[in-house]
Structure formats: C-alpha cells, structure tokens
Amino acid sequence: MRLSDMVAVSLPFTETDIGGTNSAGSDDTVHWVDMEGYDSILVYVELGTWNSSDDLDTCKLEQATSSAGAGKKDLTTSASGGNYDSDSPVDADGNFVILEVDGADLDVDNSFKYVRVYLAEGGNTGTDNVSAVYVRHKARYAGAQLSGAASSGAQVYVTTGS
Numbered sequence: 001m002r003l004s005d006m007v008a009v010s011l012p013f014t015e016t017d018i019g020g021t022n023s024a025g026s027d028d029t030v031h032w033v034d035m036e037g038y039d040s041i042l043v044y045v046e047l048g049t050w051n052s053s054d055d056l057d058t059c060k061l062e063q064a065t066s067s068a069g070a071g072k073k074d075l076t077t078s079a080s081g082g083n084y085d086s087d088s089p090v091d092a093d094g095n096f097v098i099l100e101v102d103g104a105d106l107d108v109d110n111s112f113k114y115v116r117v118y119l120a121e122g123g124n125t126g127t128d129n130v131s132a133v134y135v136r137h138k139a140r141y142a143g144a145q146l147s148g149a150a151s152s153g154a155q156v157y158v159t160t161g162s
Contacts, residue, residue: 007137008038015048018121019128032067032114039103039138043117046096051126055089058120059097063112075101075115 012031035041045059060078065071076083076099083099090097099117106112121128 006139007135008033008139010134012117012132012134014131015129016131017127017129018119019051019054019123019126031116032064032069033116033134033136034067034113035103035106035115035136036113037140038136039140040136041101041103041115042135042137043099044096044133044135045099045117045119046131047090047093048129048131049127050091050093050095051128052092053125054121054123054128055086055091056095056097056119056128056130057086057089057122058118059084059089059099060118061099061101062116062118063106064114064116065111067114069114069116071110071112073107073112075105078118 010033012033033041041061043061045056047056058078060083061075062069062072063075064073078084078086080087084097101115106115117132117134119130119132
C-alpha cells in the first residue's frame with residue numbers, strides 16, 4: 001500500500017502574517033477540510049519570522065457542518081490550561097505546534113465533518129508569520145482519497161517504479 005493512498009496533505013496557508021487582530025482561519029472558507037473519508041488529522045503549525053515580544057495567543061482546531069464554516073465550534077481548546085495552554089505559548093521563529101485528533105472526536109451525530117486550524121496573535125508589534133500543513137490520514141477507501149490527481153508540473157507523485 002502506498003502512503004499516498006492513505007493520506008491527503010494540504011497547505012492551507014504559508015507565511016501568513018497574523019500580527020494584531022489578524023488571524024489565520026478567521027471567517028474564511030478556504031481552510032476547512034472534509035474529514036468524511038478519513039479517520040484522523042494532524043495539523044503542523046510552525047512560526048516563521050516572529051516578533052520576539054509577541055506570542056501565538058490562540059491555536060486550536062474547529063469543526064463545522066459545511067465547508068463554509070456553518071455552526072463552527074471548538075474541537076480542541078486554546079486557553080489557560082487548555083489543550084493548547086495559552087500560559088505557555090510558542091513565541092519564536094521555528095517553534096511549532098502539532099494538533100492531532102481522531103475523526104471520532106468530531107460531533108458527527110450532529111453532522112460536523114469539516115475541520116480547520118484557527119490561529120491568532122492579539123498584539124501587533126511587528127511581523128508574526130505562521131505556516132500550517134494538514135495531513136488527513138487513514139483514508140477509509142485506499143486510492144480514492146489521493147491529494148489530487150497527478151498533473152504535469154502541478155501535482156507530481158514519484159515512486160521507485162515511476
């Protein structure tokens with residue numbers, strides 16, 4: 001079994017400046033991913049150019065009933081003592097956070113099947129860049145959930161047999 005048959009990798013954003021009241025994942029519709037065909041998701045968040053007097057104040061996963069974010073609610077917490085403990089936030093270039101949840105953690109009984117990462121920095125004293133990678137894994141239907149069909153120069157799959 002090829003790994004590409006079992007995972008879908010996407011880059012919802014790279015080097016997005018979230019300084020001030022900005023956030024990555026705030027009220028947008030492009031960062032939601034459908035979890036229906038997968039058993040779990042790992043989200044890797046890394047700080048890029050970062051102002052040393054700022055912190056990543058909010059880092060959480062949200063769930064929704066549509067790719068437009070309908071009914072969004074927290075899947076993980078971002079608070080003092082929460083899943084992402086805001087009392088000990090990441091705050092320097094190269095620092096990272098890994099968020100991982102199982103599909104069973106979603107409120108599927110109420111049709112919640114979309115997930116996104118939400119990141120925010122409350123103070124703005126300079127550039128606060130973040131990047132994120134989504135890795136949905138354990139595809140329920142091997143081969144049916146590739147990260148897009150291969151196309152020359154855009155999405156390329158390389159194996160020793162190719």
